[in-house]
Amino acid sequence: MNSVCVDKNSRKFTLFGLKPDCSEERLWRPVRVKKIALIWPKGYDPTYSIPLPYGYLKSNIDESRYEVRIFDNTILNRLAADELFKQDLQEFNPDLVGVSTWSPMSIEALDCLKVAKELNPEVITCIGGAHATSYHEKIVGAKGVDFLFRGEADLSFSVFLEQLEKQDPDFFNVKGLIFRGKESVIANDLDREEDLDKIKIPDYDSIQLDYYVRNGYRWNCPPKINAPVWITRGCPYRCGYCAAPELNGKPIRTHSIPYMIEWIKYLYFQRGVRWVNILDDNFTYHKKYAKEFCRAVIDLRLKGLRFGTPNGIRMERGDKELWTLMKQAGWQTLMVAPETGSEKTIKRMDKDLDLKIVPRIVKEIQEVGLKVQGFLILGYPGESKEDLLATRELILKCAFNFVFLASFQPLPGTPIYKELVSNKELPEGLLPHSYSDGTRAYMPDALKKFNFPKFILQTHLLMMINDPKNLPYHLSLMFKLFAPRQIFKKVILIFFYSLFPKRQAGETLIFSPANQQNQVAQSQDIEENSSFIYPPMHQQAQSLQAEKTKEEA
Ligand code: B12
Ligand code: SF4
Numbered sequence: 001m002n003s004v005c006v007d008k009n010s011r012k013f014t015l016f017g018l019k020p021d022c023s024e025e026r027l028w029r030p031v032r033v034k035k036i037a038l039i040w041p042k043g044y045d046p047t048y049s050i051p052l053p054y055g056y057l058k059s060n061i062d063e064s065r066y067e068v069r070i071f072d073n074t075i076l077n078r079l080a081a082d083e084l085f086k087q088d089l090q091e092f093n094p095d096l097v098g099v100s101t102w103s104p105m106s107i108e109a110l111d112c113l114k115v116a117k118e119l120n121p122e123v124i125t126c127i128g129g130a131h132a133t134s135y136h137e138k139i140v141g142a143k144g145v146d147f148l149f150r151g152e153a154d155l156s157f158s159v160f161l162e163q164l165e166k167q168d169p170d171f172f173n174v175k176g177l178i179f180r181g182k183e184s185v186i187a188n189d190l191d192r193e194e195d196l197d198k199i200k201i202p203d204y205d206s207i208q209l210d211y212y213v214r215n216g217y218r219w220n221c222p223p224k225i226n227a228p229v230w231i232t233r234g235c236p237y238r239c240g241y242c243a244a245p246e247l248n249g250k251p252i253r254t255h256s257i258p259y260m261i262e263w264i265k266y267l268y269f270q271r272g273v274r275w276v277n278i279l280d281d282n283f284t285y286h287k288k289y290a291k292e293f294c295r296a297v298i299d300l301r302l303k304g305l306r307f308g309t310p311n312g313i314r315m316e317r318g319d320k321e322l323w324t325l326m327k328q329a330g331w332q333t334l335m336v337a338p339e340t341g342s343e344k345t346i347k348r349m350d351k352d353l354d355l356k357i358v359p360r361i362v363k364e365i366q367e368v369g370l371k372v373q374g375f376l377i378l379g380y381p382g383e384s385k386e387d388l389l390a391t392r393e394l395i396l397k398c399a400f401n402f403v404f405l406a407s408f409q410p411l412p413g414t415p416i417y418k419e420l421v422s423n424k425e426l427p428e429g430l431l432p433h434s435y436s437d438g439t440r441a442y443m444p445d446a447l448k449k450f451n452f453p454k455f456i457l458q459t460h461l462l463m464m465i466n467d468p469k470n471l472p473y474h475l476s477l478m479f480k481l482f483a484p485r486q487i488f489k490k491v492i493l494i495f496f497y498s499l500f501p502k503r504q505a506g507e508t509l510i511f512s513p514a515n516q517q518n519q520v521a522q523s524q525d526i527e528e529n530s531s532f533i534y535p536p537m538h539q540q541a542q543s544l545q546a547e548k549t550k551e552e553a
């Protein structure tokens with residue numbers, strides 16, 4: 001399973017050692033797929049994420065041939081183990097079930113597939129998304145998974161559906177697919193379509209965008225009707241904590257400007273959208289392209305239309321002309337992501353960013369009338385209190401209008417995750433618990449007793465003192481992002497941790513080294529041969545299941 005042989009001619013590689021399981025015969029028999037169930041597992045934060053991958057899959061297959069139904073377990077707040085989910089799935093009786101997953105909800109996603117197999121052992125299952133891609137070696141052998149899609153699948157999904165129907169399917173033709181061959185597991189080359197205009201825009205209705213927006217989907221933008229767009233794909237950088245380049249590749253691919261303009265017009269006139277969030281990893285990488293896009297948008301003169309780049313942009317990939325054009329096109333704020341103020345940490349991150357340029361560029365952006373918000377990571381491996389103080393120093397020096405101070409999350413499959421596993425600082429298979437509840441899966445040794453809530457609050461207070469003119473903006477954002485109750489809770493926590501610093505790890509660190517061993521042992525009880533460490537949400541699902549079995553017995 002671990003040794004990889006690259007066949008240079010076919011550009012396919014084979015993972016040896018994984019035995020084809022008994023369902024292999026089934027996989028090579030033709031299947032007439034009529035009904036497709038796409039399950040969005042519980043665990044996503046609906047104020048941040050929508051089932052966008054399904055919007056793409058749905059609009060890019062021949063809809064006259066398939067009935068596609070999206071089961072949104074996040075909206076319905078239900079687990080795979082819930083009876084209502086099982087009933088709904090059984091009623092629909094799909095021929096194929098797909099699931100998409102980020103790391104924290106990956107066990108729940110796998111459970112959805114297991115449930116589908118329990119209901120109908122003949123059903124074909126597949127999994128895709130960020131976690132399935134960056135951790136494919138571990139997921140591909142998981143119970144309930146027939147096929148795995150690595151990276152993009154907008155176009156290859158329909159090729160896959162066609163192959164399933166063939167007497168002698170040629171799965172080698174399906175880009176991004178990992179499947180069980182006769183002898184071993186095959187991982188095809190990835191689906192990285194050069195001409196992005198061949199891909200149709202996502203079907204926003206099928207993923208209930210309007211419902212999401214009405215219920216708070218508006219990451220860091222005012223409560224306007226908003227929609228995500230994906231304009232450029234790929235990122236040439238190599239930041240050690242990030243899975244993006246593996247998902248969408250290193251070269252940047254772009255939609256043509258006329259394609260984008262039609263898309264924007266559709267959102268504005270037909271959907272009433274007034275805020276467009278550009279989801280790209282590196283929208284301004286090609287400055288010239290970003291400028292062309294802005295100019296085309298300015299020419300449209302769409303009153304009240306605003307833009308955001310919620311993932312942040314690389315500061316060195318822009319100049320005063322670009323910032324000015326962005327302002328004219330409808331940006332009000334630019335997110336930038338230095339991630340740290342520490343020279344030591346920036347090197348360890350492989351961020352390839354010269355920290356010295358940061359204050360100058362922040363000033364340059366502010367000079368054209370844009371607010372600047374910064375993303376920073378706290379508690380990166382190897383960090384000590386001095387590194388966090390250097391981060392604070394950078395924040396104050398730059399006079400950011402706002403900052404997001406996020407806990408470091410080791411993401412399975414990323415370079416830093418692999419490094420921590422090989423140094424035995426993390427057990428293989430450890431999953432982040434949740435991206436929204438402030439819990440950590442890892443804490444550097446030197447920061448075990450560090451009072452993080454106090455540091456964060458102090459930093460915000462110092463920012464306000466440092467730049468009183470910015471105070472109303474700073475406070476308004478704080479109260480928009482965090483409910484007063486949450487701020488009050490944080491203040492209480494600060495005092496609590498000051499008195500009992502050791503309790504901090506117990507409170508916010510889900511898998512402290514002391515209980516990692518227990519977690520592994522526990523997970524092995526739950527499922528034999530499993531290589532995952534189960535987050536609490538999954539344990540909740542397991543106990544639900546156990547209760548049910550007890551009742552039935
Ligand atoms: C946009 C984005 C955000 C936005 C979301 C905004 C929004 N309005 O939706 C914002 C900025 C809010 C955000 C926040 C965060 N994000 Co983010 N984000 C992304 C980004 C750049 C794109 C995701 C996206 O929607 N892409 C478009 C969709 C259509 O693509 P897709 O999901 O990959 O789907 C395609 C394929 O994967 C495949 N596919 C997917 N599912 C399925 C299923 C089947 C059955 C099949 C066949 C195919 C298939 O086909 C699809 C079409 O090609 C990715 C990086 C990336 N390049 O993907 C990170 C990423 C998803 N984010 C990540 C993280 C960690 C975060 C944060 C924790 C960062 C932080 N520290 O705060 C927060 C979490 C927020 C929360 N509480 O939930 C990680 C997740 C890693 C993981 N393994 O879980 C990623 C991969 C980046 C990284 N750092 O490595 N994020
Ligand atoms: S963090 Fe940003 S710049 Fe770095 S690799 Fe990921 S997407 Fe690229």
